[in-house]
Ligand code: C2O
């Protein structure tokens with residue numbers, strides 16, 4: 001009312017950029033565009049432009065630059081990082097499904113960057129791949145990203161330039177697209193999981209792009225943080241139901257999380273809803289760039305603590321954090337049904353009957369080394385591999401071709417796909433290492449593993465392909481452009497395991 005009386009914009013118009021104490025950037029409606037839409041220009045616009053003007057874009061701003069972060073805890077040395085808005089992780093961006101978003105990215109680094117909105121199905125010009133979808137954002141420049149997320153879910157953003165250093169030094173943030181109708185949970189929280197290689201004085205170790213590591217597991221670090229800090233405990237209350245959104249933003253670390261004495265239910269993978277199910281063997285597998293949404297029922301005892309353990313690498317298990325129950329009595333007498341079914345997203349179902357089939361063979365790397373044990377133990381080189389590593393040439397390839405760097409390449413596409421057709425790709429891993437394979441611009445069905453159908457209707461944008469396994473994925477090529485298909489172990493990506501699929 002006072003807004004009306006004084007002429008000062010009230011909460012519904014001309015909102016400013018606003019961050020709450022958790023650093024969540026919340027809505028700032030760009031009133032100008034909305035008003036422009038109302039003021040007479042409308043009649044002269046073609047209908048598709050009209051649609052753009054129909055809803056005001058929610059606007060955000062991010063600055064890429066350097067900063068200091070308390071990764072290893074308060075009263076310990078701070079770590080020099082590269083990040084967004086001076087913090088690690090970058091601000092959590094929350095928007096609504098189907099709502100236009102505009103994000104101004106300013107580059108205050110001393111080298112070029114871009115932002116890739118990982119998992120969002122958006123137009124190619126907004127995909128953030130330098131040399132393919134846009135030029136690098138040079139130091140001091142600002143680039144405006146605009147898109148309308150068609151799917152609700154858990155996504156994230158990171159650079160697609162000098163990826164080893166920019167991601168490895170801390171540039172990543174969560175991008176949450178909320179369902180139009182909120183789903184019933186007591187709390188909706190994000191754990192941005194990140195892996196760092198720190199020196200004894202808490203600084204990021206140099207040595208990015210080590211050829212030996214590139215040919216093996218990639219740069220796996222020694223410190224795992226939850227939302228930017230080593231976590232002793234995450235507070236919870238008995239009886240509450242949490243939607244826990246896990247994001248693995250690591251360069252190379254694969255995680256397998258177990259929640260002691262709890263029974264998490266997987267309700268979405270890479271942002272896309274699946275049939276709610278318990279993870280295989282109680283372990284939630286998360287390769288780099290992968291996300292899993294859990295419905296987690298807090299049926300532990302008030303005052304108790306329960307560990308969240310990562311035991312992916314044999315003999316190297318550790319706990320990521322603990323669920324720390326307050327002493328408060330249970331929130332409710334009877335637990336809610338944890339089988340949270342999320343509303344489906346508008347992803348086109350591929351037609352497996354008529355789909356065109358292709359084999360994509362993943363090749364290269366050191367042979368014979370499995371997991372971290374193999375990393376220490378030497379192992380056989382693939383043919384010509386040692387020479388390649390020494391000369392800095394590709395150590396990985398797909399169907400015999402290799403693209404290096406971050407995507408700046410005029411290499412011909414690996415495959416040409418017909419717009420609107422269905423495709424099945426068999427990702428055949430002929431290597432001794434795990435590869436989280438990511439396709440830009442699309443979500444795909446994970447159809448089978450080694451010929452066995454994958455249950456629970458799983459969609460993904462990044463699929464973890466174990467050594468010597470073939471994983472079949474299927475999708476409708478419904479988004480025109482040259483889309484990256486690459487391994488998200490960053491060392492593998494920048495040393496050859498990357499290609500484009502041309503959809504036209
Ligand atoms: Cu998350 Cu091409 O990457």
Ligand code: CU
Pocket residue numbers: 434435436487488489492493497
């Ligand atoms: Cu890989």
